[in-house]
Amino acid sequence: MTAPLFEEVAPASDCDCPGCVHGRRPSPRPLSGLGRPAARGVVVVAAASAALGAVPSAAALTPGHSPHRQALPGDGEPDTPQGARAPLHGPAGKPVGTAAPTPATTRTEIINRAKIWVAAKVPYSMYAFWSDGYRQDCSGYVSMAWGLPSNEWTGSLAQFGVKITKDQLQPGDILLYHNPDNPEKGSHVVIFGGWTDHTHTYYTAYEQTPPRTRRQATPYAYWSHSDKYVPYRYKGLTKAAAGARPAAGGKAVAAYPGAAYFGPGADNKYVTLLGEMLIARGARGYYATGPGPVWGEADRRATRAFQLAQGWKGADADGIPGRRTWQLLSTGQGKDIGPAAGPASHGVPGYPGRQYFRPGATNDHITRLGAQLVKKGFGRFYAHGPGPHWGESDRRAVEAFQRAQGWRGGAADGYPGPETWRRLFA
Structure with missing residues (x-):
């Protein structure tokens, strides 16, 4: 042998x-x-x-490639059951207003959105919906990456694309197999991320499949049922330089990137763009500095003010920009933030919120606070006068004022709350 x-x-x-x-x-x-x-x-x-x-x-494998699914018939290949068409966030969700059925996007945006789920290791599920509203199965994943206004399934995704050939495949296109006789047997869809070699026998696939989202080299067209997969290109695809659309004033605004780009911990260019659009609609009072790429309380409060101005309530006015919020901002539609929605908190006019008074903070509210403390007779704590940078002098002056009100313990911690602000400026 x-x-x-x-x-x-x-x-x-x-x-x-x-x-x-x-x-x-x-x-x-x-x-x-x-x-x-x-x-x-x-x-x-x-x-x-x-x-x-x-x-x-x-x-057969080449070095470095491990099959996600074993290709031999009857070898225990996992099924990929999928949910039916549904609004974002599931059957109880609401349709996305008048959003375009095929929103404009670019190849770069599609791949970047696909990478978000890979990094988050989103678990596979035909029932659960991720925080961005998309169902955690293969078709929900593609719906998210393409930026569709609803959750589709393998039986409906084709209507959002056009058939192409293998030679035309580019990053952001998909490979779709829908088994009409038994959709839960074999039906699957993956996102094409580019060829891994010059022979075009392997490509990088982004896919949502048990146990979680993954990115890996895959033989063309797939590990199994290879002859059943059909390449499609998204109908709403635009060129890289044309991935934006004009907003009010003629400025180009990018397409909605997805909810994952906003909220605590977010740090990206879309946060800055959001702030700029909000300021143009009347939210200047919410930003002491900026806006900038790091998500903060000012972004949340300004976004919520815009949502409230549209008459939205509850979860529709949570301060996180959804697709409808972004659409209204980027097109100049909807109602502007009214003057009554200025930076007040807890019913105290002018109080901007605790986040403006903490170590490392720099803003005009600190200067205004210090000047009022000096006016009230608590200026002995300032060696060089109050300024925009929060420091120990500010904290001690506030604490002294709070103790003068008869407060003790946590009520006299040196950080101005709404009641401290109200009494100080009364």
Whole structure:
């Protein structure tokens, strides 16, 4: 018998997809041509197929590629059950206003949105909906990446694209297989991320599949049912330089990037753009400085003020810009923020909120606070007079004022709340 050849590859990763788990699992049975010892990091290549068993072409691997799904029929390939068409956030969700059925987007935006779920390791589910409103299955993932106004399924995604050929595939296109006889058997859709080699036999696939979203090299067109996958290109695709549309005043505004770009922890150019659009609609009073790329309370309060100006309530006015909020801002539609919606909190006129008075803060509210403290007789704590940078002098002066009101403990912590502000400026 001819001795098997060994080819060195990178050590096994910690990927827990079915194919990799299968490759790492110790087995008393002989190898069937797909060996991947995790400890030694080698792939056994059968030099004599008669000795080790013929390997079907669909299951053959190249170094560095591990099958997410095993391609052999009846080998336990996981199903990808999917939910039906639904609004964002599920059956109880609301349609996205008058948003375009095929919103404009670019290839870069599609791939960037796809990467968000990969980084978040979104679990696969045909029932659950992620924080951005999209269903956590393969078709929900593509709906999110394409920026569709609703959750589609493999039976409806084709209407949002046009058929293309393999040679025309570019990042942001999809490979779709819909099994009309039994949609939960084989039906699947992946996002094309680009070819991995010049032979165009492998490509980078972004896909939502058990156990979670992943990005990996995949044989064209897929590990199984390869002849059933059809390439599609999104109808609303625009060129990279044309991924924006004109807003009021003629300024180009990018298409809605998705809810994941906003909220605590967000730091990106879309936060800055949001703030600029809000200021243009009457939210200047909410920003002591900026706006900037780091999401803050000023962004949330300004967004909520705009949402309230539209007459929205409850979850529709949560301060996080959804697709409808972004559409109104970027097109100059809807109602502006009225003067009555200035920066007041807890019913105290002029009080901007606690976030403006804390270590590291720099804004005009601190200067105004210090000047009023000096006026009230608490200026002895300032060696050089009050200024816009929050410091220990400000905290001690506020604490002294609070103690003068008869407050003790946490009520005299040196940080101005609404009642401190009200008494100080009364």
